[in-house]
Amino acid sequence: MVAYALRRALQALIVLVGVSVIVFTLLQLVPGDPVRVALGTRFDQGTYDALRERSGLDRPLIAQYLSYLGHAATGDLGVSFRSGEPVTTLLLERLPATASLALTALLIALLIAIPLGVLAAVRAGSIWDYAATGISQIGVSVPDFWMGILFILLFSSTFGWLPPSGYEPLFGDPLGWVKHVVMPAAAVGLVSGAILTRFVRSAVLESLGRDYTRTAHSKGLRTGVVVRRHVLRGAMVPIVTVTGLQLASLLGGIIVIEIVFAWPGLGQLTLDAVRGRDYPVVQGSVLLLAATFLVVNLLVDLLYAVLDPRIRLR
Amino acid sequence: MRALISHRFALVCLVILAMMALAGVFGAALAPYGVNATDIPGRLRPPSLEHWFGTDELGRDVFSRVLAAAGVSLKVGLIAVGISLFAGVLIGLLAGYYGRFIDDALMRVMDMLFAFPAVLLAIAILAVLGPGVTNAMIAIGVVYVPIFARVTRAGVLAVREEIFVLAARSVGAGDLRIMASHVLPNVAGPVIVQTSLSLAFAILSEAALSFLGLGVQPPAPSWGRMLFDGRDFVQQAWWMGFFPGLAIFVTVLSFNIVGDALRDALDPAQRSAIEARSSERAAR
Secondary structure, rough: HHHHHHHHHHHHHHHHHHHHHHHHHHHHHHOHHHHHHHHHHEEEEEHHHHHHHHHHHOOHHHHHHHHHHHHHOOOOOEEEEOOEEEEEHHHHHHHHHHHHHHHHHHHHHHHHHHHHHHHHHHHOOHHHHHHHHHHHHHHHHHOOOHHHHHHHHHHHOOOOOOOOOOOOOOOOOHHHHHHHHHHHHHHHHHHHHHHHHHHHHHHHHHHHOHHHHHHHHHOOOOHHHHHHHHHHHHHHHHHHHHHHHHHHHEEEEHHHHHOOOOOOOOHHHHHHHHHOOOOOHHHHHHHHHHHHHHHHHHHHHHHHHHHHHHHHHH | OHHHHHHHHHHHHHHHHHHHHHOOOHHHHOOOOOOOOOOOHHHHHHOOOOOOOOOOOOOHHHHHEEEEEEEHHHHHHHHHHHHHHHHHHHHHHHHHHHHHHHHHHHHHHHHHHHHOHHHHHHHHHHHHHHOOHHHHOOOHHHHHHHHHHHHHHHHHHHOOOOOOHHHHHHHOOHHHHHHHHHHHHHHHHHHHHHHHHHHHHHHHHHHHHHHHHOOOOOOOOOOHHHHHHHHHHOOOHHHHHHHHHHHHHHHHHHHHHHHHHHHHHHOOOHHHHHHHHHHHHOOO
C-alpha cells in the first residue's frame, strides 16, 4: 500500500510540475510587457520598476521559472499587480467561500444521485429507469447559471424566501450562510447530481450482474439487503472516483455561479484578476485550483486502493 | 424498446438541431426585427404577439436576438470542437500507434492539460489572448483536446495489433497509410460519439465564457451574454434571461441525446446489459 501511495504521489508531483510550467508560461505569452499592460493608465515609472523587480521579470526565463517554482513550493505566489498584497493571502481569504459552496453542492449532488441511480439500476428498463435517465439527461444539459437565475426569479423575486445574492461566513452566521448557500449550491448540485446519477446507475448495474450478487440472491436475501450489503459495496470504487472528480471540477468550475450569486470566492477573484490583467493572481488561482484537482484525484486513487485491495496489489 | 425510444428522441433532436442550424445561417434574415434595433420607449415589454420573447432594456426584440445568437453559438461550438477533434485525434493516433516515448511524452502533456478544470483553463487562456469570439473558440478547442486524444488513443491501442494492420504492414504499407486507411476508420465510432457530446459541452462553455464577458462581445448577440444582461433585470423582466437560457438548454440537450443515441448504436454493450437485467428480473 505504501509503495502504491508513493508511486501515485510521485506521478501527481510530476504532473503538478508540468502544470506549474503551463501556468508560468501563461504570463510569458501575454503580448507585450505584462506589468505595463496591468498598470495601464495607472502607469508610473517607480511603481513599474518596483513591480518588475518584485515579480522577478527582469531576470532570465529559466531563473524566473525556478524562482517561481521555489517560491510556490513554500506558499509564496508573488504579489498582486493591482493591490500589492501577497497572492497567497488573497487566495486564502477566498478559499473558505468556494470550498463551502463546492462541498454543499457535492452533498446535494450525492443526495440526488445515489437514490436515483440505484433505483434506475435496480429497476432497469422500467418506467423508473426512464424517468431517472430522463431527469439525469435534462440535468446534464441545463446551464447551472441559468438554473441559478431561475432560482432567483422563483425563490427570491416571487416568493421572497431567500436572499438573491451575497454571502455570510459559515462560522460567523451559520443561519445566514445556509440562507445564502442554498440556491447557488442547489443550482450546481442538481447539475452535478445529474452527472453522478448516470455513473451510479451504470456502476450499480454492473455490480448487479456480478457473481457475488447472484450468490447473495440465491441465499434468499431480500433485494434491499442485497443492494445495501453487496451491490453498493461492489459499486463503490467507480462511484468514489467520479465523486472525487466532481468535487475537483466543482472547485474550479463554480466560477460562473459565484458571479450569478455575487459569492466572494476564488472564481470571482480570478475573474476580477482576468479583467484587471492582474496576472500573478490569475496564475496563483489557476495553480491552486489545478493543484487541488490533482490532490483530490490522488486522494481518490488512494481511497479506492483502500476500498478494493486488488487495485493496490496490481 | 429503449433503443427505439432513444432513437425517436434522437430524431426529434436532429430536427431541432437542423432548425437551429437554419436559424444560425438565416437568423438575421428570418428575425422579425433588427438584431441591434433599439426602441427605448418599448423597453422591457413582456412577451406578446408583437414581441414573442419580449424586449430587453434597450427595447431590442429578444426573439430576434435569440435567433441570431444561434449562429454564433453553433459556429463557436463547431470550430472549437473542430480544433479539439483535429489536434486530439492526431495526438491520440500518434501516441497510440507509435507507443513508447512518443506515447509517454504526448499523454503526459494531455494529463497536464486535463488537470485544469475546463472553464478555468479556458479563462486562463483568454486571460492571455484577451476576450473575444475567436479567442473563445481557441480556448474551448484547447480545453477539449485531451478528451479526444484519450478516446482516440484507447481505440488505436485496441486496433494496432489486429490482423488487418499486421497484414497491411507485411505487404509494405507505410505508417501514414496504415494510420489513415486502416486504424483511423476503426476508431471513428467513439470519436463520432465524443464529437456530438463535445459539441454540447462547447456550446455550454461558450455560453459560460460570454456570460463572464470573455466570449462574444456586445452588441453582437450571444445566448450567454443575454443571460448575463437578463440577470440584472430578473425582477422586472424575467423573459430577458429565460429565453436565451432555454435556447442553450434545448440545443445542449439535443446534442446530448443525439450523442447518446450514437453511443447506443455504436456501442451496444451497455444496452445489452440493461436488457439482460430486465429479462433476469422478469424471470424471477
